[in-house]
Amino acid sequence: MNFWVNFIVAAVVAGTPLLFGTLGEIMNERVGHLNLGVEGMMSLGAIAGFMVGYKTDNFALAMIAAFLSGAAGALVYAVVTVTFMANHTVAGLTLTIFGIGLTNVIGFHYLGMSESGTLKLPEQITQQMRSIHIEGLSDIPVIGDLLFQYNPFVYLGIVFAILLALFYNRTKAGLNVIAIGENPAAADAAGVHVTAWKYVNIVIGGGICGIGGAFTIMITNGGVWISDCVGGLGWIAVALVIFATWKPMNAIWGAFVFGAMRILKYYVNKEIIHIPDAFYDMLPFLVTAIILVVVSVRQVKDKAQPAACGTNYFREDR
Amino acid sequence: MKKKILSMVLAVALVATLFAGCGGTATTGAAADAGAQSASTGLFPAVPKDQIKVGVIHITDPAEGSGYTYTHDLGIQGMQKNLGLADNQIIRKNNTNDGDPTAIENAILECIEEGCQIIFATSYGYMDTCEKIANEYPDVIISHGTGYKSNGKNFNNYFGRIYQARYLSGIAAGLKTESNKIGYVSAFGKTLSETGGGIDAFAMGVESVNPDATVYVKVTNSWFDPEGEAQAAQALISDGCDVIAQHCDTPNPQLAAEEAGVYGVGYNSDMSKDAPKAVLCSVMWDWSAYYTWAVEQVINGTWTGENYYGGMTEGLVKLSDLADFNDPEAAAKIEEAKKKMLDGSFNVFDGVIETNEGTTVGTEGGTLDDATIQGGIDWYYRNVVEK
Numbered sequence: 112m113n114f115w116v117n118f119i120v121a122a123v124v125a126g127t128p129l130l131f132g133t134l135g136e137i138m139n140e141r142v143g144h145l146n147l148g149v150e151g152m153m154s155l156g157a158i159a160g161f162m163v164g165y166k167t168d169n170f171a172l173a174m175i176a177a178f179l180s181g182a183a184g185a186l187v188y189a190v191v192t193v194t195f196m197a198n199h200t201v202a203g204l205t206l207t208i209f210g211i212g213l214t215n216v217i218g219f220h221y222l223g224m225s226e227s228g229t230l231k232l233p234e235q236i237t238q239q240m241r242s243i244h245i246e247g248l249s250d251i252p253v254i255g256d257l258l259f260q261y262n263p264f265v266y267l268g269i270v271f272a273i274l275l276a277l278f279y280n281r282t283k284a285g286l287n288v289i290a291i292g293e294n295p296a297a298a299d300a301a302g303v304h305v306t307a308w309k310y311v312n313i314v315i316g317g318g319i320c321g322i323g324g325a326f327t328i329m330i331t332n333g334g335v336w337i338s339d340c341v342g343g344l345g346w347i348a349v350a351l352v353i354f355a356t357w358k359p360m361n362a363i364w365g366a367f368v369f370g371a372m373r374i375l376k377y378y379v380n381k382e383i384i385h386i387p388d389a390f391y392d393m394l395p396f397l398v399t400a401i402i403l404v405v406v407s408v409r410q411v412k413d414k415a416q417p418a419a420c421g422t423n424y425f426r427e428d429r
Numbered sequence: 430m431k432k433k434i435l436s437m438v439l440a441v442a443l444v445a446t447l448f449a450g451c452g453g454t455a456t457t458g459a460a461a462d463a464g465a466q467s468a469s470t471g472l473f474p475a476v477p478k479d480q481i482k483v484g485v486i487h488i489t490d491p492a493e494g495s496g497y498t499y500t501h502d503l504g505i506q507g508m509q510k511n512l513g514l515a516d517n518q519i520i521r522k523n524n525t526n527d528g529d530p531t532a533i534e535n536a537i538l539e540c541i542e543e544g545c546q547i548i549f550a551t552s553y554g555y556m557d558t559c560e561k562i563a564n565e566y567p568d569v570i571i572s573h574g575t576g577y578k579s580n581g582k583n584f585n586n587y588f589g590r591i592y593q594a595r596y597l598s599g600i601a602a603g604l605k606t607e608s609n610k611i612g613y614v615s616a617f618g619k620t621l622s623e624t625g626g627g628i629d630a631f632a633m634g635v636e637s638v639n640p641d642a643t644v645y646v647k648v649t650n651s652w653f654d655p656e657g658e659a660q661a662a663q664a665l666i667s668d669g670c671d672v673i674a675q676h677c678d679t680p681n682p683q684l685a686a687e688e689a690g691v692y693g694v695g696y697n698s699d700m701s702k703d704a705p706k707a708v709l710c711s712v713m714w715d716w717s718a719y720y721t722w723a724v725e726q727v728i729n730g731t732w733t734g735e736n737y738y739g740g741m742t743e744g745l746v747k748l749s750d751l752a753d754f755n756d757p758e759a760a761a762k763i764e765e766a767k768k769k770m771l772d773g774s775f776n777v778f779d780g781v782i783e784t785n786e787g788t789t790v791g792t793e794g795g796t797l798d799d800a801t802i803q804g805g806i807d808w809y810y811r812n813v814v815e816k
Binding site: 121241338388 | 490659664668681
């Protein structure tokens with residue numbers, strides 16, 4: 112029992128940065144933009160969140176900074192792809208390379224200025240970003256461990272996912288956004304402001320990715336600066352969007368399942384089950400490939416990629 | 430018309446660059462020839478101190494705190510200070526991916542081009558490329574760290590007895606643990622002698638003060654995996670381990686220990702600056718001991734091309750200062766073992782050693798030889814469990 116509680120808690124924590132990246136990418140793809148810049152936007156969020164936290168010792172300010180810098184990266188992408196109609200793939204890859212590069216340059220600059228060669232977040236923010244403890248609730252056996260003692264990011268990610276699901280499924284504006292991703296010309300003809308909604312979705316999506324980046328440095332790396340701290344999670348998030356079939360609610364459990372697959376090799380008892388570690392490292396991608404095949408074979412429309420994803424919408428072409 | 434003038438100017442510039450390029454190569458070649466002819470006492474002629482140039486190939490950037498490259502670069506800086514070299518006598522090639530032979534070759538050739546007499550290649554993966562270039566450029570010394578190949582002339586390897594410090598850190602861990610479960614996050618397991626031997630030495634140190642404790646190992650399969658190292662440590666902690674040792678590059682296992690309120694043993698540099706509330710002590714390299722020695726040999730013209738395998742005695746391997754929350758007995762016990770290592774009466778892998786599979790290694794009254802320690806430890810000590 113205890114083992115399973117530990118395993119599930121670790122899986123949820125490992126999956127949380129993926130949840131942010133996935134939600135951000137879903138917002139992009141829902142308006143028809145395949146944004147491969149998730150890794151870059153997460154990196155930008157990581158450095159901004161870390162540096163603001165380092166200087167101000169204020170968790171809320173750090174979160175805002177992470178959101179804004181991820182959003183700023185996405186804004187560049189939006190200008191290039193929405194307004195100037197550049198190729199999505201190239202623009203996204205460029206954003207990734209730029210984001211990681213800029214992040215490392217800033218990190219090295221501050222590391223070089225520090226005397227000990229280490230940048231560590233101050234005490235107060237470290238306490239705020241770590242696991243919460245609610246008197247009474249967190250102490251309930253099993254349920255308290257499973258539900259009420261995560262770090263704040265976990266709850267924030269779930270709230271984002273629920274809000275996003277409500278937006279897409281319960282509001283007219285959400286339906287309009289989905290229409291943009293399926294057929295922007297039709298949406299335009301119906302009076303939806305295509306360009307404006309594309310900007311809003313891409314920029315907010317980038318901001319959510321940025322918070323995921325802040326998670327990697329604050330939680331995974333314990334608040335000590337390290338280069339390349341996102342470490343490829345942004346790419347897994349892009350795969351996870353397919354796994355979640357472009358639905359925010361699926362992203363929640365999808366991220367936790369992926370998190371479980373990422374930590375599985377540390378929890379399987381190797382004395383009993385002998386499988387090479389490489390198998391565990393491969394699992395998330397294997398599962399994504401299988402899901403992709405299953406979805407495309409079944410051809411369920413509402414579980415497919417938005418039809419216009421990856422293409423530019425040129426109004427005068429209608 | 431304008432276009433024509435522009436293209437002519439460009440063509441002239443191109444030709445000029447070509448000549449400049451040729452000129453550079455020609456002078457280097459001549460200098461190298463002159464060097465080869467005047468070999469005297471050592472294999473290479475002495476080099477005046479103000480003319481020596483030292484190349485360093487780093488796998489990441491030294492500004493990266495705590496980790497592997499930082500520690501190597503501290504050694505280079507120490508050597509520079511010990512010998513009084515100027516900043517422009519050290520040529521660093523940072524971020525040289527050790528899985529990319531072309532990048533490695535370019536980095537080394539750039540150092541040769543800039544006139545380095547000795548080049549330190551700090552990562553294991555540089556080994557084969559170093560060997561190749563050393564054979565092509567017999568007048569430049571290429572010194573490769575942590576590998577096993579050498580040619581006895583201008584290509585040697587350097588490494589050290591880190592297991593000595595690991596044994597001592599095991600004493601601190603064995604005394605501190607209350608659950609008698611000690612975790613160990615390792616890049617690789619017993620498939621690699623460096624990591625396997627380190628785990629065994631640590632486990633022997635633990636057993637010397639606490640025969641009831643078990644060392645649980647989790648392997649990440651990577652020297653640098655920030656996420657995996659943190660997750661492995663968390664898995665060990667949730668399994669009941671209350672001291673987390675590590676043989677990998679990031680301080681994340683120590684940070685995970687600090688967050689969970691348990692203790693740890695750092696590696697590479699003094700990790701108490703990362704996790705001051707958790708790190709009991711750190712197993713450290715002081716590469717300046719080797720770098721100073723090697724560059725001095727080149728300056729004096731006494732380079733013989735021998736391999737280097739230093740330890741506590743040479744000051745290459747160290748245990749950091751103990752944190753004040755160590756067990757009160759730790760300092761004395763560690764000092765006692767260290768003394769025996771320094772006077773040669775204790776070599777860690779002494780006598781008959783029992784493995785965790787029930788077999789034995791070594792002979793009564795003997796000790797494992799260096800070749801076995803460097804390349805032949807493929808077993809775990811009896812109190813080790815890989816999970």
